[in-house]
Amino acid sequence: MTYRLSFILWRVRMVIQLLVTYFLWMAIFSEKKELFGYSQSMILTYILLSSSMRTLTMSTRTQDIGILINSGDLSNWLIRPISFIKNCISREIADKSLNFIFSLLELILLFILLQAPFFVQSNFLVLLLTTFAISLGVLLFFYFSTILSYLAFWTQDIWAPRFLSFIFIEFFAGILFPIDILPKPLLLLSQSLPFHYFIYFPLKVYLGQLSAPMLLQGFTIGIIWVYGLWFISNTLWTKGLRIYTAQGR
Amino acid sequence: MKKYLRVYLRLIQLNFSALVVYRGNFASDIFASLFWGIFSVISMFLLTLRVTTVYTWSKEELMVLTGVYSIVIGIFHIIFSGNFRRFSRVVHLGQLDGILLKPIDSQFLLSFHIINYATIPRFLGGILFVIYFLRRIGISLNLFDVAMFSIFTCIGILLLYSVWYLLVTITIWQSHLSNITDFLFDFTSSAKYPKEMYLDIKQIVIFVFVPLTLVVTTPTKIFLHKVSISDMIWTSILAAVFFIASRKFWKFALKFYTSASS
Numbered sequence: 001m002t003y004r005l006s007f008i009l010w011r012v013r014m015v016i017q018l019l020v021t022y023f024l025w026m027a028i029f030s031e032k033k034e035l036f037g038y039s040q041s042m043i044l045t046y047i048l049l050s051s052s053m054r055t056l057t058m059s060t061r062t063q064d065i066g067i068l069i070n071s072g073d074l075s076n077w078l079i080r081p082i083s084f085i086k087n088c089i090s091r092e093i094a095d096k097s098l099n100f101i102f103s104l105l106e107l108i109l110l111f112i113l114l115q116a117p118f119f120v121q122s123n124f125l126v127l128l129l130t131t132f133a134i135s136l137g138v139l140l141f142f143y144f145s146t147i148l149s150y151l152a153f154w155t156q157d158i159w160a161p162r163f164l165s166f167i168f169i170e171f172f173a174g175i176l177f178p179i180d181i182l183p184k185p186l187l188l189l190s191q192s193l194p195f196h197y198f199i200y201f202p203l204k205v206y207l208g209q210l211s212a213p214m215l216l217q218g219f220t221i222g223i224i225w226v227y228g229l230w231f232i233s234n235t236l237w238t239k240g241l242r243i244y245t246a247q248g249r
Numbered sequence: 250m251k252k253y254l255r256v257y258l259r260l261i262q263l264n265f266s267a268l269v270v271y272r273g274n275f276a277s278d279i280f281a282s283l284f285w286g287i288f289s290v291i292s293m294f295l296l297t298l299r300v301t302t303v304y305t306w307s308k309e310e311l312m313v314l315t316g317v318y319s320i321v322i323g324i325f326h327i328i329f330s331g332n333f334r335r336f337s338r339v340v341h342l343g344q345l346d347g348i349l350l351k352p353i354d355s356q357f358l359l360s361f362h363i364i365n366y367a368t369i370p371r372f373l374g375g376i377l378f379v380i381y382f383l384r385r386i387g388i389s390l391n392l393f394d395v396a397m398f399s400i401f402t403c404i405g406i407l408l409l410y411s412v413w414y415l416l417v418t419i420t421i422w423q424s425h426l427s428n429i430t431d432f433l434f435d436f437t438s439s440a441k442y443p444k445e446m447y448l449d450i451k452q453i454v455i456f457v458f459v460p461l462t463l464v465v466t467t468p469t470k471i472f473l474h475k476v477s478i479s480d481m482i483w484t485s486i487l488a489a490v491f492f493i494a495s496r497k498f499w500k501f502a503l504k505f506y507t508s509a510s511s
Contacts, residue, residue: 005423013432020439027303027446028296035299160277167284176292 015106018051021176022114036181041117042207046178048116049206050199052107054175055099057137057198061091065149066158072246085237092142119207126208129215133202136222140194143229150233153240168193174200194225256353257361264364278367282326286319286371289441290378304445309386310473311443316378317469318441321405323372325437329410331363333430336417341424343508356499360414383472390472398471401481404488405464409437411491412461414499421502440465460487 025047029040038046065088068074077084111118121127148165152158172179172195179190179200190196201218204210210218268275293315297308306314336359339345348355383390413433420426439447444462463484470476 005419006426006428009426009428009432013428013435016432016435016439020435020442023446024296024442027442028300030304031302032300157274157277160274160281163281164284167281167288171288171292177296181298182295 011102011106014051014055014103015110018048018106018110021047022110022116036178038178038181041119043178044116045119046203046207048107048110048118049203050175052100052103053134053137053199053202055103056096056134057141057202058169058173059096059099060141060145061095062088062142062145062149063162065146066152066162069149069152069240069244070156070158074244075246078241088146089142096138121206121208123208126205130202130206132219133197133205133222136219136226137197137199137202139226140197140222140229143226143233144194146233147229147236150236150240153236153244169195169198172196173198174203178204180204194222194229197222197225253353253357256357260361261364264366268366275367278365279370282368282371283374286323286374289319290315293441304443306443306445307386309382310469312382313379313386313472314443314465314469315441316375316382317402317472318465319371319375319378321402321409321440321465321468322437323368323375324402325406325409326368327365327372328406329360329413330430330434331365332360333413333417333433335363337420337424337427337429340420340506341427345506346508349503349506355503356414356496360410379472386473388473394472394474398468401468401471401484404484405468408460408484408488408491409440409464411488411495413437414495415491418495418498418502421506437461460491463487 022044025043029035029043033039068077074084077087110116121130148162149158151161170176172190172193174196179196180187182190201222205215290312293311297303297311301308303311339348339359345355348358351358416433417429420429440461442462444466447462463480467476467480467484470480
């Protein structure tokens with residue numbers, strides 16, 4: 001709240017991103033009742049919810065780790081009697097909680113203003129599975145982002161890999177569109193990557209559009225991805241600390 | 250005028266020298282810029298895969314619009330966006346003092362200091378893309394079309410620049426406002442879709458989004474031979490009004506600049 005205008009700009013930016021995507025899909029559905037197997041209300045529900053999902057799974061402070069490493073300020077954290085990683089996790093939880101609260105308020109406001117058709121899930125089991133899917137997405141993005149940040153142990157340029165990854169995530173996470181509208185080869189590629197667990201998979205679970213075998217497959221592969229990215233993240237952290245020289249201090 | 254031209258040529262040389270020194274950064278910036286351009290094109294292609302028209306725009310016309318967006322944004326990124334990213338840092342660290350003391354217009358120096366050569370491939374890619382899709386539609390261009398397109402692309406970029414400058418000037422009062430350029434990037438992305446997409450909605454939304462859509466829609470319609478006189482007049486008027494407003498606002502804001510003990 002110290003930098004209130006920065007905060008307001010950041011929230012307005014989120015709303016603008018959502019509005020542009022929303023209007024685009026409204027325009028696409030202006031002459032058709034159904035496209036790609038989705039009705040207008042289903043797609044608009046997807047777009048509105050993807051905004052909240054994005055703040056929950058993809059908002060992060062882990063990009064600061066790369067800056068800390070490059071500037072040498074990581075040393076200040078390493079000499080403290082607290083775990084740096086656990087501190088990062090605490091900050092993540094605080095940051096995501098704040099983001100999610102405001103995102104929900106914006107969603108409610110937009111829902112009222114736009115009179116958008118909205119699907120509300122009432123099945124308790126589905127909601128439980130959605131919570132589990134969101135947790136998978138949160139963990140996956142956390143470890144993915146830390147992997148990108150740990151590259152700072154080996155290179156000064158951490159911006160370019162992160163920026164490139166944003167492009168892939170924008171495409172394969174299902175932010176702009178549900179990835180099942182992609183042609184089959186691209187759909188298979190996106191399902192083999194962990195990005196669709198950030199937005200697409202939790203939303204499909206929420207919309208109740210996945211069968212039991214697909215849910216089982218999705219969760220199993222998701223858990224394997226979590227373990228894999230955790231392992232890579234831990235390995236990079238351990239190896240990185242061995243060569244860390246606190247350059248710039 | 251000659252002085253400003255000489256200074257700008259010198260800045261071009263200095264920026265090129267920096268590029269040659271940091272070649273790795275330059276290469277990764279090119280990749281990133283090209284990928285964003287390709288991503289915009291592929292997204293638009295996928296979204297319009299199963300529709301024939303979107304608000305009277307055919308699929309091919311929307312692809313031309315996407316290509317023109319790459320051209321316009323490419324030029325904007327080459328000349329201006331690096332300077333806007335630097336803006337809040339310059340104000341926050343008190344570096345604006347040095348700029349104000351120079352015998353040259355401060356808005357000029359702030360706006361043209363950095364040139365981003367890495368976006369040139371995206372700009373060139375946009376041109377090739379537009380030519381390809383215009384051929385598919387069966388539209389052939391003459392010198393007049395190209396001249397009008399160039400003029401209204403420049404007018405559109407002036408409008409975009411003026412809106413950006415008007416908003417980043419707020420950093421004079423709020424110098425830590427480093428995320429204003431991120432906000433403006435997202436705001437500008439609304440320009441890659443047709444103006445008609447926003448016309449059905451509430452008045453306040455029209456007021457916010459439609460001026461920006463004219464930046465790309467007007468030059469595109471010139472190539473498609475669909476431009477109306479009102480579009481051209483509105484784009485020109487808005488560009489002039491916003492430019493004058495940005496200039497006056499900047500002069501007004503400088504009265505409140507207090508430096509940072511430089």
